[in-house]
Amino acid sequence: MEEICKNTVEALKRRGFDAVYCATAEEASSAVMAEVDAVQRVGMGGSVTMKELGVTERLNESGKLQTRGADCDLFLLSANAITEDGRIVNIDGNGNRVAASVSGPGKVVYAIGRNKIVSGGIDAAIARVKEKACPPNCIRLGKKTPCAETGKCADCDSPDRICKVTAIFDRRPTGTPTTVYVVNADLGY
Numbered sequence: 001m002e003e004i005c006k007n008t009v010e011a012l013k014r015r016g017f018d019a020v021y022c023a024t025a026e027e028a029s030s031a032v033m034a035e036v037d038a039v040q041r042v043g044m045g046g047s048v049t050m051k052e053l054g055v056t057e058r059l060n061e062s063g064k065l066q067t068r069g070a071d072c073d074l075f076l077l078s079a080n081a082i083t084e085d086g087r088i089v090n091i092d093g094n095g096n097r098v099a100a101s102v103s104g105p106g107k108v109v110y111a112i113g114r115n116k117i118v119s120g121g122i123d124a125a126i127a128r129v130k131e132k133a134c135p136p137n138c139i140r141l142g143k144k145t146p147c148a149e150t151g152k153c154a155d156c157d158s159p160d161r162i163c164k165v166t167a168i169f170d171r172r173p174t175g176t177p178t179t180v181y182v183v184n185a186d187l188g189y
Contacts, residue, residue: 001114004084005184008117011086016172018179019086028111028183029053035074035109035179036064042076043069045097048140049078049111049188069100077101078188079112080133081125088112088169088180089125091134093162101178102167108178113187122168130155133189134163 005021012019022028032055036042042064050056055076059065069075077097081089088110092098101108115132118124130153138148138160145161146154153163172178 002184004117005114005182008082008084008086009180009182011084012082012180012182013086015086015170017086018177020179020181022111022181022183025053025183025185025187028181028185028187029055031181032076032109032111033058035107036062036076039073039106040064041066041072042074043072043100043105044075045069045077045092045100047076047078047111047188048137049113050076052187053111055111069096070104072100072104073106075100075105075108077108077110079110079116080129080189081116081118082112082180082182083121083125084117084119085121087122087125088167089122089129090167090169091126091129091163092165092167095165098165098167101169101176102173103176105176108176110178110180111183111187112180113183113185115186116188117182125168126166130163136189138162
C-alpha cells in the first residue's frame with residue numbers, strides 16, 4: 001500500500017497540488033498541526049479523519065477554530081475518495097465543505113487515508129463514497145435516510161440526504177494553495 005500512496009502523491013503533484021506522503025497517522029497529525037500553528041483562523045469540514053488524527057480536539061483547545069470556512073486562513077478537511085491518478089472526490093450535503101475547498105480560505109489542507117484511494121477512475125471514486133462513506137456518515141449524523149437504516153445507498157430522495165453536492169478536483173483550483181497529505185493508514189470513512 002505504501003507504493004500506491006506514494007504513486008498517488010506523485011499523481012497529485014502532476015495535477016498541481018502540493019502533495020506529501022505520510023508513513024503514519026502520527027506523522028500526518030504533526031504535519032497538519034504545523035499548518036495550524038502557522039495561522040490565526042482555521043476552518044474545518046466535519047471530518048472523521050481529522051478527529052481520528054487528534055486534530056479536532058487540539059484545534060478546539062487552541063481557540064483558532066471558526067465556523068466560517070470561506071474567510072479563514074486555513075481550511076482543513078479530508079476527502080471521501082481519491083483516485084490513484086490524483087483526482088479528489090468529495091460529496092457533501094450543504095456544500096459548505098466543498099465550497100471552502102474550492103475558494104476563499106488562504107490555504108486548504110487535506111489529510112486522506114489510504115483506505116480512500118481507488119483505482120478505476122471517477123466512477124469508482126463515486127461508488128466508494130456512496131458505499132463506504134455516506135451510510136456511516138448518515139448514521140453518525142443521525143440522518144433519517146435509507147442508507148442509515150440498511151447501510152447501503154439507495155439514491156434516495158430523503159430531505160436528510162447528505163449526498164447533494166459532488167465536487168471533483170481534476171486539478172488544484174487556481175488561486176487556492178492546497179496541500180494534500182496522503183497517509184499510509186486507514187482514516188475516516
